Amino acid sequence: MRTDAMIRRPGRQATLFLALLSLTYCKPKDKVMDATALQDFATRYTAAWCSQHPDRVAAFFEEAGSLTINDGRPAVGRAEITASAAGFMTAFPDLVVRMDTLEVNGAQAVYRWTLIGTNTGPGGSGRPVTISGYEEWTIGATGRIAASLGHFDEADYQRQVQAPPGTSGAP
Secondary structure (H helix, E strand, O other), X not given: OOOHHHHHHHHHHHHHHHHHHHHHHOOOOOOOOOHHHXXXXXXXXXXXXXXXXXXXXXXXXXXXXXXXXXXXXXXXXHHHHHHHHHHXXXXXXXXXXXXXXXXXXXXXXEEEEEEEEEOOOOOOOOOEEEEEEEEEEEEXXXXXXXXXXXXXXXXXXXXXXXXXXXXOXXX
């Protein structure tokens, strides 16, 4: 014969099980954007790089997001990302970034770009630079970049910055 206590006990166990299950599997995860939304995001990110307003670049990152360039020290948080973007914008007042391609795989994306500018910022060489590179993005729970690993050929960049005006600097 069943009592009320016996009937309620499985309910409590089921509730406890569901609570533990939700704590285990319902934590925030990286956001998966559809390809069209991510393409739009990347287009707006490109425009931010061309704006000469580094805070606009940082706005595409989560509050604690990070930008790492060529395995250097990560810029963590929007203030540091703003400073990193400002460095490029100051060195290249005529900076243009073109989006070459965007490859999407769930919450991961590879954003390929080409930077074009003249190094006429303070202490600049006055030389034109064209470099291509890419960023490996992890899109966070807010739909912004949680982490970006950026890569470009640093040696080629240095050759171009130091090359005589009117040449690409390539051997």
